[in-house]
Amino acid sequence: MNDTKKLGRPRTFDEDEALMAAMTAFWTKGYAATSMKDLTAAMGISGPSIYSAFGDKRELYLKTIDRYADVDGCAPIVAFEGAASVEDAVRGFLTSVVSHSTQQEGAPRGCFLASCVATTVGEVEGVAERMEKAICDTDARLAARFDQEKALGNLPNDFPSQDRARLLHDMRQGHVHRSRAGWTAERLLDDLEDRVKMVLMT
């Protein structure tokens, strides 16, 4: 039961690191343009090892999506949820989006999920459900805090939590889009304070 030793020859690579490397490759070139050769080079393991550990190219892709949604993708939301005040939450969310989409070392610009939506939804089986879920989850978590703040009296009773959650989320889409297209963090931060006011305006 508590025996952690496994039968057979042990893995020579870290499953998590390999998955992140694959994600970076898919994120940089897109699903279709990323060849098995690219993946073996990025992950540091050979073809058959990939198939044995992660399944075929499509299954590997879906696993990188799940990994991203659980880790990098929600960093701005974590900042949002952990901030002291609502205003700091919104500000923290947007600054986190900017830094993650422009300054993340080793990672390509923009947002991995945005790339997935743009190219593989409807083309690669299993992507659509994951994207639908990722968007809904983000909307819900943002709206939840707004509702909490309403209950605490920090936001008026008629504050449209759902609308503003979607607005904030869409600001993020705009930012990752511009970031991918070459915008610098400085340029993106220009609108910051105006946008914070906008989201919280009553």
Place this chain on the structure above:
Amino acid sequence: MNDTKKLGRPRTFDEDEALMAAMTAFWTKGYAATSMKDLTAAMGISGPSIYSAFGDKRELYLKTIDRYADVDGCAPIVAFEGAASVEDAVRGFLTSVVSHSTQQEGAPRGCFLASCVATTVGEVEGVAERMEKAICDTDARLAARFDQEKALGNLPNDFPSQDRARLLHDMRQGHVHRSRAGWTAERLLDDLEDRVKMVLMT
């Protein structure tokens, strides 16, 4: 000089229609996943004819981008510029975005340029400049009308035209993202009036 007749065998296809068909193919599957076989099927002409008329796959891709930026891409901006009042302009822009990204017959969901940004910027030579220009042009045209309305006294002197132009533009990115991910026009239109207020708020 005014002789319109050309030497040699005439084309059997309409160059414009073929270009739009190629764009739809690229938009649906993405640049890398769209094969020459896909293109010949979509455009109705055979491989060598494509190469003779449009150059190689990359050149054809760039030509579809230029075509889109000139036609479909700016439909919401045309609605924006042609509306009677500022408020109607913003409302018209957003409703046009929704209808174009969800109900355009024959065209895939979302926005072709958004797909280009997500996958081929930095990978296909010539795309980056076009995307940078497309975004700047849109921002500038939206801001121009806000400035006009300020001059007419319909908006306060301190109205942040640039910020709100970028905000409106980013709302569009959010919409095409959600649309591509499966959102219906109805769901997108839920936030419409709140967003119109938001963009014009002072």
Place this chain on the structure above:
DNA sequence: TTATTTATGTATCGATTGATAGATAAGTCA
């Protein structure tokens, strides 16, 4: 008519694609 120019379709090129077979290596079990 014949010469010239351009477009079209068939057939095909070498290169690369995703994926696998089979031999070998490295561990645990008895």
Place this chain on the structure above:
DNA sequence: TGACTTATCTATCAATCGATACATAAATAA
């Protein structure tokens, strides 16, 4: 030790990729 299980790498598969050679068709020019 030898049996068993799992992982790894080299070599290779058929299929498809983007792109082209070449012969033919259809127009104008002389």
